Amino acid sequence: MPRILLSKAQPGQVLTRPVTTSAGVVMVQAGSPLTPALIERLTNFGVDTVVVGDDAAQAAGDTRPMEERVREVEARFLGHDQDDWMMTLKQIVIAQLARD
Amino acid sequence: MRDRAVVRARVEGITKILTIPTIVGRITTMVSSGTVSAGEIADEIGKDQILAAKVLKLVNSGFYGFRQPISTITHAMVLLGNDVVKTLVLTSSVLDIVSAMNEHIKGLWEHSIGTARLAGTLAQKTEAKNPEEIALCGLLHDIGKVIIAQTFPEEHAEIRRTVSARNCLQIEAEQAVLGVTHPEVGMWLLKKWSLPASLVNPVAYHSNFHPRRDFADRTAIVHVADILCRAKGVGYAGDHRIPALNRDAWAMLRLDMDDIAEAMANLEDEIRSGLFA
Numbered sequence: 001m002p003r004i005l006l007s008k009a010q011p012g013q014v015l016t017r018p019v020t021t022s023a024g025v026v027m028v029q030a031g032s033p034l035t036p037a038l039i040e041r042l043t044n045f046g047v048d049t050v051v052v053g054d055d056a057a058q059a060a061g062d063t064r065p066m067e068e069r070v071r072e073v074e075a076r077f078l079g080h081d082q083d084d085w086m087m088t089l090k091q092i093v094i095a096q097l098a099r100d
Numbered sequence: 101m102r103d104r105a106v107v108r109a110r111v112e113g114i115t116k117i118l119t120i121p122t123i124v125g126r127i128t129t130m131v132s133s134g135t136v137s138a139g140e141i142a143d144e145i146g147k148d149q150i151l152a153a154k155v156l157k158l159v160n161s162g163f164y165g166f167r168q169p170i171s172t173i174t175h176a177m178v179l180l181g182n183d184v185v186k187t188l189v190l191t192s193s194v195l196d197i198v199s200a201m202n203e204h205i206k207g208l209w210e211h212s213i214g215t216a217r218l219a220g221t222l223a224q225k226t227e228a229k230n231p232e233e234i235a236l237c238g239l240l241h242d243i244g245k246v247i248i249a250q251t252f253p254e255e256h257a258e259i260r261r262t263v264s265a266r267n268c269l270q271i272e273a274e275q276a277v278l279g280v281t282h283p284e285v286g287m288w289l290l291k292k293w294s295l296p297a298s299l300v301n302p303v304a305y306h307s308n309f310h311p312r313r314d315f316a317d318r319t320a321i322v323h324v325a326d327i328l329c330r331a332k333g334v335g336y337a338g339d340h341r342i343p344a345l346n347r348d349a350w351a352m353l354r355l356d357m358d359d360i361a362e363a364m365a366n367l368e369d370e371i372r373s374g375l376f377a
Contacts, residue, residue: 030372076342085345087329092361097369
């Protein structure tokens with residue numbers, strides 16, 4: 001996920017970090033694809049650099065196979081098998097993985 | 101195992117030991133003196149652009165849910181109260197700057213922000229007073245881990261080895277290696293900073309909840325938020341386990357699992373919209 005000069009950014013690249021003002025207010029969200037119009041607007045805004053990746057999957061974060069991510073969640077809950085509350089929580093976490 | 105008094109004395113001397121920017125030292129002194137006005141502190145923070153930007157970013161990151169962006173430290177102080185902003189400055193400096201310097205506690209900043217955000221959401225759901233202060237307690241809750249890593253590097257290495265050998269919670273390894281744990285270490289530091297019990301207690305007791313202590317309601321929120329943040333796998337709290345839920349803490353919140361699912365989904369959305377960027 002390199003940070004590059006906005007002048008080197010190409011349409012089709014995807015922002016992997018949001019573009020924020022100096023006060024930290026998000027102007028453009030992570031995951032947005034760069035278009036010629038967006039690059040022009042950011043340039044007009046005085047933005048110097050952006051962080052980009054090559055595709056939307058990378059911008060969305062975790063790209064590992066679902067099975068592997070579920071196994072990692074299972075491992076986190078080690079020792080809580082007898083705890084109904086914890087097991088419900090685990091189901092919530094796994095359900096939200098699938099939402100990605 | 102170390103002598104507790106020796107450990108405590110070293111923790112309390114932390115502002116001297118930590119090589120954090122002088123501005124943080126100056127603000128710490130201003131806060132402890134209790135005689136400096138909010139405006140003076142805002143001016144001092146404003147001198148450090150990076151620090152001011154960090155604080156404003158936290159304030160604006162959905163952390164406190166203001167509709168309008170807040171662009172100055174003074175404005176933040178008016179809206180959030182001086183204590184919240186002062187503590188935000190101290191916490192974000194220590195947590196963020198130190199965890200950037202110390203690769204062994206990488207991920208603790210994200211864990212702290214995630215817990216803060218969840219604590220804020222739970223505070224709103226339980227209609228607790230001062231949700232912004234409760235979020236701040238979430239941000240602070242593991243500050244003792246930073247202090248241990250920075251003040252006791254050899255013991256911290258041993259703690260990390262113990263965690264990975266036993267796959268235990270970091271707090272268990274701290275007890276075994278150091279004889280004191282991060283909530284206690286955090287409490288010592290925050291008391292040294294002269295922060296009120298409303299901020300100190302949730303930090304001191306988030307892993308050892310009792311419903312009869314002062315500020316048990318917000319301690320319960322931080323306890324649950326910490327568990328949720330670990331369950332979600334946001335950041336890294338120093339181990340790969342989740343502490344057990346304290347039933348009394350959960351009962352105190354009067355929430356159900358739908359509320360929990362909502363809070364977790366909110367966190368996910370905020371991460372995507374750049375909470376950690």
